[in-house]
Amino acid sequence: MQNVTKFIIPLITLALVCVGGYGIYYIMKSREVEQLTQENHDHHTLFEAAKALEEEWKSGDEQQLFPAGQLNCPDLIDNKTEVSKSYFRCNPLFLMCKYEVNPFKLRKGKTIIPIKLQFEKEGRRFYTTHNQMRGGDYPNNALWVRLSLEGRTSKSIEILLENTCSQVYLPNRLYAYGAYYRNSEDWRWDNFNQKIFVDKFLVTNKDIWEWKTQSSSSFAKNVPLNSKAENLPKPAGDLSEREREEYCAFRGGELLTAQVFDAMSFFPMELDNVRPQKNLRNPYYWTRKRKGTFPELFRGKEDFFLKESYCKKIFGKECLGRFNRKFYRDDEPSWMGAFNLMGGPMEVLRNPYDPKRNLNPSSEYFSLSSSWHELGKRAHWKGTGFFKEDINWGLRGDVPGGEDSGPYKIGFRCMRRVYE
Amino acid sequence: MNRILLLLTLLVQIGCLPSFDKELNEFELNTYKSLITTRNVDFILKKNLNQADALVAPVHTWMTLAKFRAWTIGAEEFREFCLHFRTPSKNKLGRLRLTKGKNCAERFSTNVVSDLQNIKIFSFYYSNNELNLKFSRNKDMLSLVFPLQNVREKKSFEKFKSYSENSLWVLSSERKKGSPYPSKIGNFADDYAEKTAVKCHEVTKDCETKLEFECSRCRYGWYEVVANNCPGGSTKYCGINRCGQKGQPACLRGHEQVDIKNGQLNCESGSKAGFCQKGLKTFCHDGMLICL
Numbered sequence: 201m202q203n204v205t206k207f208i209i210p211l212i213t214l215a216l217v218c219v220g221g222y223g224i225y226y227i228m229k230s231r232e233v234e235q236l237t238q239e240n241h242d243h244h245t246l247f248e249a250a251k252a253l254e255e256e257w258k259s260g261d262e263q264q265l266f267p268a269g270q271l272n273c274p275d276l277i278d279n280k281t282e283v284s285k286s287y288f289r290c291n292p293l294f295l296m297c298k299y300e301v302n303p304f305k306l307r308k309g310k311t312i313i314p315i316k317l318q319f320e321k322e323g324r325r326f327y328t329t330h331n332q333m334r335g336g337d338y339p340n341n342a343l344w345v346r347l348s349l350e351g352r353t354s355k356s357i358e359i360l361l362e363n364t365c366s367q368v369y370l371p372n373r374l375y376a377y378g379a380y381y382r383n384s385e386d387w388r389w390d391n392f393n394q395k396i397f398v399d400k401f402l403v404t405n406k407d408i409w410e411w412k413t414q415s416s417s418s419f420a421k422n423v424p425l426n427s428k429a430e431n432l433p434k435p436a437g438d439l440s441e442r443e444r445e446e447y448c449a450f451r452g453g454e455l456l457t458a459q460v461f462d463a464m465s466f467f468p469m470e471l472d473n474v475r476p477q478k479n480l481r482n483p484y485y486w487t488r489k490r491k492g493t494f495p496e497l498f499r500g501k502e503d504f505f506l507k508e509s510y511c512k513k514i515f516g517k518e519c520l521g522r523f524n525r526k527f528y529r530d531d532e533p534s535w536m537g538a539f540n541l542m543g544g545p546m547e548v549l550r551n552p553y554d555p556k557r558n559l560n561p562s563s564e565y566f567s568l569s570s571s572w573h574e575l576g577k578r579a580h581w582k583g584t585g586f587f588k589e590d591i592n593w594g595l596r597g598d599v600p601g602g603e604d605s606g607p608y609k610i611g612f613r614c615m616r617r618v619y620e
Numbered sequence: 621m622n623r624i625l626l627l628l629t630l631l632v633q634i635g636c637l638p639s640f641d642k643e644l645n646e647f648e649l650n651t652y653k654s655l656i657t658t659r660n661v662d663f664i665l666k667k668n669l670n671q672a673d674a675l676v677a678p679v680h681t682w683m684t685l686a687k688f689r690a691w692t693i694g695a696e697e698f699r700e701f702c703l704h705f706r707t708p709s710k711n712k713l714g715r716l717r718l719t720k721g722k723n724c725a726e727r728f729s730t731n732v733v734s735d736l737q738n739i740k741i742f743s744f745y746y747s748n749n750e751l752n753l754k755f756s757r758n759k760d761m762l763s764l765v766f767p768l769q770n771v772r773e774k775k776s777f778e779k780f781k782s783y784s785e786n787s788l789w790v791l792s793s794e795r796k797k798g799s800p801y802p803s804k805i806g807n808f809a810d811d812y813a814e815k816t817a818v819k820c821h822e823v824t825k826d827c828e829t830k831l832e833f834e835c836s837r838c839r840y841g842w843y844e845v846v847a848n849n850c851p852g853g854s855t856k857y858c859g860i861n862r863c864g865q866k867g868q869p870a871c872l873r874g875h876e877q878v879d880i881k882n883g884q885l886n887c888e889s890g891s892k893a894g895f896c897q898k899g900l901k902t903f904c905h906d907g908m909l910i911c912l
Binding site for chain 2: 360389550
């Protein structure tokens, strides 16, 4: 019995030491694995948060905060300036405002994970912008954001949110340029094997504000700014020709040409026939017809009843003060998805074929009965100045009268060629 | 006797403690961090991609599955990775390995980023910007998913569509000291007529690429000139498009609005392959149309 005891006690001691040692080893290893597991989990969580942020960026005001008056950033978004839903898509000011009241979070089932959005410094702006001016393989026109886990900011992911909302593709077709005149050349062109994207809407003061505040270009910093919240959604109407060119270049593109504008707006006779024998040059972008349209009925009739739907198609002089004005309208598209092609501010284009026809005068400065409210009718803007004398109206064009000598708002939009 | 029983019980319970797989976690983490900024992926073993059949032959052989090109320093430089798999044999199970470097064929054992052993029944899939590695290991069936968010497939564009449905890009958070960006090409004042315009894509008459497309690096956009009728278009320059003006390239009238002579684009005075502003005519200069 004594011999057995001699062996058992050391054996038990040895066993306990081994178990204890293994236990410590196990605890250390499991902590290492726990840390690795947590790190893996954090990376996946941050990526999911990035995807969720992308969804909010693209969808805009799905929760209808603006119509409900729940956005409280009077310096960024003016609740009294009516805008369409499209204005809030790919709009960093909207997200900035939204997250001030209701910070961004990731919902995973019933769990809510707070996520911190920041760029470099603390503050309201949680992003900076990437654009064609910077080097590298960066996409053009994007927000740069860092997402991190609240309380653990060492765990972060940096992303870009590209603006994929504001441009639309110009389909490959054979197009006409210019209004039809008897005995004039049937000037046509095509964009087969080319990829052209055009701005759906006119460039706004918000866009110019972002360019000015984010660009490293000293030229941009000197551009005059119309940054009151009520003006931000409105078309930028007082830039010089050089400023417009620089802005479009900042976005990786160029000023919209007259040829592309006509392609966007003349309603094709047959949508499926991309190589028609002849191109229709109808006067209005929403229809193939002239007869029976409201501008034709309006001409010469003093007692013509003006409906709000007419002003949605062409915001002419009679529309001023009559109906609630909405900016960034997205309810009257052209055949390929561009908006605001007639009425509102005038629009300047680049016309490489006929530089003296670089302005679409169709605007709120002319009555709906004016012949300027027809596609392909153009005047000449000299490039600076916004008064009557800075525009050559041509021999047959209406000239604004009386108090309408200016200054006029002359808007613009950009286009971009893509090679793939 | 009771003490012996107690000791035996303790030892059995230790044996039943949950095991941990540090190797798997490390593999997943290191692979995830390396591939999250992938910009281009090239599947070398295409015939096995998206196939439910396990990759088993040839036996005990290293095979390169895919090559990845990932952003670093934000999106300013690239780093290459290769994903390899060694098929199992009778005596040894399969092995997955991610290596760093350009030449995949030589990289099975050098610059190893992550490594995972004891793999059976391995298959790999790619769809919707996700790389999925499925395999069994230590009696568990596993599926590791790696998002490749920055990969953009070539696509055809349609009416009403924007450039991409995908707005999200993942950047590398590495930083570089010194000059932050490689240079962009061109200045505002660059002008073809002044001979200061910079080419960013050159295509010969025979449609051979003499200079690869790099016009996305142009600071002020780019424009195409009228020089040939190749499917991918003609030579391109960086800068503000002043086509149609005196001394500038003629504007593109369209790849189907061409004036063909002897099978080539007609590069003669008055050619209608391009257009100029009213009052100017097209002339041929250095094989392309300009306006004078």
